[in-house]
Amino acid sequence: MFPQKETIEVSRIIxxxxxxxxxxxxQAINKHYGRTGKLFELPxxxxxxxxxxxxxxxxxxxxxxxxxxxxxxxxxxxxxSSLFTIKNGINDPLLSLEAIKTLLEN
Numbered sequence: 713m714f715p716q717k718e719t720i721e722v723s724r725i726i727x728x729x730x731x732x733x734x735x736x737x738x739q740a741i742n743k744h745y746g747r748t749g750k751l752f753e754l755p756x757x758x759x760x761x762x763x764x765x766x767x768x769x770x771x772x773x774x775x776x777x778x779x780x781x782x783x784x785x786x787x788x789x790x791x792x793s794s795l796f797t798i799k800n801g802i803n804d805p806l807l808s809l810e811a812i813k814t815l816l817e818n
Contacts, residue, residue, distance in 0.1 A: 775795045
């Protein structure tokens with residue numbers, strides 16, 4: 713049929729689902745803390761990761777965000793990060809520790 717149209721539709725559906733999730737989260741936080749307004753300044757962006765090196769750099773960038781923003785001095789001890797879970801061998805159904813180890817070994 714029209715593969716490009718299907719790709720655009722899937723992309724639009726994914727974007728809408730993320731938008732719905734962020735809006736719901738914002739409403740819940742605002743209600744809980746009696747506040748109004750945005751929690752996120754900019755809309756999320758997507759970027760195609762097309763190499764192993766770029767994937768590793770992206771993972772490092774994400775895990776270092778709490779340090780960059782002054783939340784912690786060490787990304788390995790920030791308990792709200794998957795890095796904390798990975799480093800401490802914590803069983804998490806959302807993470808495959810074996811897959812992550814394999815990825816980082818390559």
